[in-house]
Amino acid sequence: MKCPLLASGAPPTRDVTWELAHQEVAYGSRVPRDFTSCAARIRLLCVRTVNCGRTPGRAATVCDMDSGASRMVPAIPVPPREYKLVMLGAGGVGKSAMTMQFISHRFPEDHDPTIEDAYKIRIRIDDEPANLDILDTAGQAEFTAMRDQYMRAGEGFIICYSITDRRSFHEAREFKQLIYRVRRTDDTPVVLVGNKSDLSYLRQVSKEDGGSLAREFNCPFFETSAAFRFYIDDVFHALVREIRRKERDIALANERKSKPRSSIWKRLKSPFRKKKESIT
16 A cells, blocks of 8 residues: 555655654554555654544554554643633732742832733642633723723632722722623632731731621632732632632533433322322
């Protein structure tokens, strides 16, 4: 059998090895010997498998082009789940400082008002890998036109206020209401954060007030210090856990919906059956 990729005799314009490596091979089968003429005895590194009714989870074996011996091909790793997180809060409460401390363990000494910055980091949370895509947003009113877009795209939100600024605390409630108006659901994963806990001598918002607002939001609550990196990691980890919890709840609800309801009909019919038997 002549390789269709080389039938013309001209040098291939595509990566032949890559194309051959991704030919579909059934579980437990070997790569046909005809592949050797196409790959010029190059070792095939990657094979995509197709379930043909054999034992699930069984790896495909391919032929070693150098020695003729068969070997097992390891499964291609699945990339970690990506989580889209959004930082919300009034200007100057420390959203950027918190994000930078989490990403690079660095505290910015100079305050530069943010328009919109994005950060990415790969970490492990509860022994499960996760790619975090963090959007640091502006707190100024003149940038409100951007909000609808990232509030629809975000999967979880960190609502920040400063314990030294009572006004920013009131704005935290407004941000929660804005999330509801855009997404039309009250179960969006949220974490409430009172930042600048190192400036307790300037405190205008008590910890009890923050906890009360968190109970109103039905979400986790932390008081943090971006300057000293207090509880910064806990905030982001808690939000990812909230997203995972919501996904588990949705999966469980869908599973319950998909179950047959014959047992319900049996319970409904049984009283009628008993009544009929008593009449006869």
